[in-house]
Amino acid sequence: MMNASFWVGLFSLAHITLASLGVGCMVLAPIAEGLGRTRPHFTDVAYLITRFTLVTYTTSIVLAVFMLELFTGLFPLTNSWLFNHFRYPLQFALAVFLIQLLCLYPYYHFWDWFRSKSITWHMVLGGAAAVLILVWAGILDGIGSYMLTPVDEESGWARLWNPTWLPLMVHRFFGNLVIAGYVMAAYAGWRLWTNRRRIKDAGYYLLLLKTGMSIGIVNLMIQLVSGFVYAYRIQTVRPDVQPKLLEGGSTILVIGPFILLALLLLGSHLIFRSVHVDRGHSYWGEGLYVLMICLLVVLAPFPYYRRLISLLVLIQTGWYLSYVFPAWIRHSTPSLNTPFVHGSAMILGMASLILYLTMGTIREVARGPDTIYGIIQHQAEASEKNEVFH
């Protein structure tokens, strides 16, 4: 059964990585296009991330088919139960998905034609694609959250309204933006790295790097809060989950994300630090910040202390950004065009993706030994019953 979980998990994570990036970029594209009305570079950013979305998005859908087929073959009970009990929301989601595709593809492939007619309507088209994909993701989040915190309701729609649906949806929304931001910055870092002898596009890629970093760090800060709300909600409804995750080998699943979170915070800080500002680079203050981040990792298995430290880190990060951001946004920042910043941005992009994946893994582990809490057990899907293995 562990084998089955591994394979379904592996392809789910591959799908989620691309899908979440796609969702994040889809939300950001019309916003960037709107900003492009006054700063034309942002129109290029919008086009670039839409192109990136299309490629990752279709691949993620194909991976979804693969994941669904693995799920059908290896977890037939859970699969049929979920499809049966959520059939109306799923059919609605499918219809939304189709309309979303009909908005997204013309948004990219008829970019110039639409913009020559009306930029506003083109943005509306992109915005509609973003809203619809959030509806689709929201319904899937409802099913995912139900598997951990089910409610005894009669209809599929009512089952979506389980205690952790909204917190999960909010947490994922900002998670998508975190990885979209950091991956955007990583891409810019990579382009600056490979074209460091050519200065032609440096201005554009520096803008992309700054935009990506800004999106990443701001949403990461929100993530700390939304993550707390989500974890608190789970703890309220299912008090058995947290002790289970903190015992034995599962502890690493709790510590791991905080190591990655610390890496993202420290890496971001180092990149922001390379911008010259009049005040704020105090060694005492920065030493304290590093200490707090280390404590965040060390105290990860102790929820009370971890939350306290998280709050302090959040305040410190916000305070630091409050005086770095004005210089970051308004001024030219040639000091960012160094191999150190390029490399750091690439590492942070990878770290954000891994962080997203570890979060997904925790939720799956938290359900064990059930596939749907209190309804279907892993054991019921055992291989000796399943002809696929013979």
Next chain:
Amino acid sequence: MTLEPLGIPLSVGRLAIAASALLHSLFATFIVGSSLIGAITATFSHVTRKEWLGRLARLIAFALVLSTATISFFGVGLVFFLNIYWPQFWHRIFQVMFWPFLGEAALFLGEAIFAYAWYYLWEWGRHGWRQRVHLAFIWLAAGCAGVAMFMIDITASYMLTPDPVYSAWENILNPTMIHLDLHRWFGNLTWAGFGIAGICALSYLKAPTETDRNFFQKGGAYGFVLGYGALLIMPVVGYQYLLHLRYGQPQAFYTVMLGERSWLFAFVGLLYGLLVFMGSLYASQMIRSQPNPPVSFSGFFPFSLAIIVLATITLAMPYHLQHVPFLNQLIDQEINPLGKMQPYKYFALSGLVIFGFGNWLYSLQAFGQMPPHTGYSHTPRTGRGMAATLISLAGLTMIILLSMGWVRESARAVNGYLIYEVMRLEDEKSTYQSSSSGKGSSNEIRFNPFER
């Protein structure tokens, strides 16, 4: 485990599955055919350095990428509908065909990755060693698509001729597997060829410049030559397929050829005849647009057209009139002796293939003599007429493709099977309503997905 009964008629589920499966197959077949045509076109472009071939390859790449995106949605939709409406069938077939299904999905992933790399890295692959890597992308995409189709053909043919029912290799190499796959290869090439020709024809009608019109004319002729060539091979492969169906599953064969759904086969015959007829018309339009058309054509074409019309009528005639919907209420006659397969329809098919082939050879010669930078010399009216013929060919191919899929599904469904001799439609009924205890749709139904 228990499930909630759906509480809707079985026909709703059948309709949902049929619609999603047919839409899915329409795009899947186009992808297989267009990726191969794209690979051939890109290779010709790479070798000959002809500009119009490069432009056409890019057009095909765009169509391929859009089709891949569309089919990925329809794929998800089909899997959703199968899980919702036919869970017992879906889990039963999945228990038997786990690896082919997985292989198909993995290869489709490969096709998507390589097709996307081909289209989106077009500028990247323009110079030096990158040209060959770029060319490799579309061949890899075509390879993945072809093998993915092979995988799904294993399942599709097994559902009709599972012989024996549970034995891995025999399941894969069931009596109709190879022939179905071969039949689909040519079918896909026909559909993709005419589909590309149809896209070129539509673009021709909207083209703003003379250069664009010349290009789309040439692209349309190119797609036509490939599609029409593949169309003429279809009866030969189709005959082999039906022959093996006759030996593998006589009841299904009888249903389609002489039984309840024989009218559907006659309808497919009508569509095939119309395709050959329209193709011949396009060939004549191509040839007459040449500055010096071959003299022999003026004698051959009217004769060939007469034979093709006669053959189409013969092929479309049903043998058992009582099976034709509505007609059985109008006339008492049960048998139409002219609708017999042996010898009339064999003669009709031979006539269509031989005279269609003759017209195809003329069109091939006309295509070969097209000037490199211009299209045909004709009036705008003739150009629009040629475009309309190509669009009709693409439309007819779509209809015949869907009808053929319907024929194969009918061969099982009319006899009450979802998987021949393994699972009946009856077995899925419990998904729709709880047992006849009369307690309504709120009752739960027993469901065991491990059952064989």
